[in-house]
Amino acid sequence: MDRYVTLASLTAQGTEVLITEAQLADRVRALAEAICRDHPHGVHLIGVLKGAFVFLADLARAMACETTTDFIALSSYGPHTSSSGEVQLLKDLESSIEGRAVVIVEDIVDTGLTLASLQTILRARSPASLRTVCLVSKTSRRQVDLPIDYVGFSIDDGFVVGYGLDAGERYRHLPYLARLVPEP
Numbered sequence: 386m387d388r389y390v391t392l393a394s395l396t397a398q399g400t401e402v403l404i405t406e407a408q409l410a411d412r413v414r415a416l417a418e419a420i421c422r423d424h425p426h427g428v429h430l431i432g433v434l435k436g437a438f439v440f441l442a443d444l445a446r447a448m449a450c451e452t453t454t455d456f457i458a459l460s461s462y463g464p465h466t467s468s469s470g471e472v473q474l475l476k477d478l479e480s481s482i483e484g485r486a487v488v489i490v491e492d493i494v495d496t497g498l499t500l501a502s503l504q505t506i507l508r509a510r511s512p513a514s515l516r517t518v519c520l521v522s523k524t525s526r527r528q529v530d531l532p533i534d535y536v537g538f539s540i541d542d543g544f545v546v547g548y549g550l551d552a553g554e555r556y557r558h559l560p561y562l563a564r565l566v567p568e569p
């Protein structure tokens with residue numbers, strides 16, 4: 386059992402602000418500029434549901450280059466807060482990515498197992514290029530070596546919620562990133 390949370394105990398737990406709204410806005414703007422610099426002819430954004438929906442919405446609106454958007458859903462943690470390493474495609478893309486300049490928009494990379502699987506799945510579909518942007522990277526927890534081209538914030542550990550990220554479907558609506566405070 387992991388040390389952060391059981392769903393039943395969530396209501397008793399608090400959160401502490403990790404990244405403020407202003408910090409998020411600044412960083413998202415910088416990421417949008419970097420992505421457009423690398424993709425002057427436009428980019429196809431693939432948001433990983435559900436956690437990336439807020440990040441993608443802000444990122445796309447901050448981009449000066451042309452964008453198109455699609456979404457994909459992979460199996461998530463379910464009721465647990467640690468990755469099983471088993472990745473399942475829950476919702477596929479609506480359009481082909483063959484020959485397109487693609488950027489995966491991911492909320493958070495923890496062990497890296499989910500993103501590594503997704504990159505393998507998408508690379509097999511022959512995009513012209515495949516890059517990845519993630520809002521939060523938990524560097525110390527990485528289990529696989531994988532390319533992440535644009536990183537919003539690097540943190541060591543801890544369970545992060547808000548700005549689209551959830552714990553058992555809670556907290557996605559928070560306009561900032563918060564850390565779940567572990568039970569004493």
Ligand code: IMP
Nearest residue numbers: 468493494495496497498499544545550
């Ligand atoms: P990974 O396969 O361990 O890298 O897990 C990636 C996925 O787990 C993310 O896309 C999130 O859905 C979820 N996840 C990992 N860490 C957190 C966290 O701190 N807060 C919320 N979701 C997380």
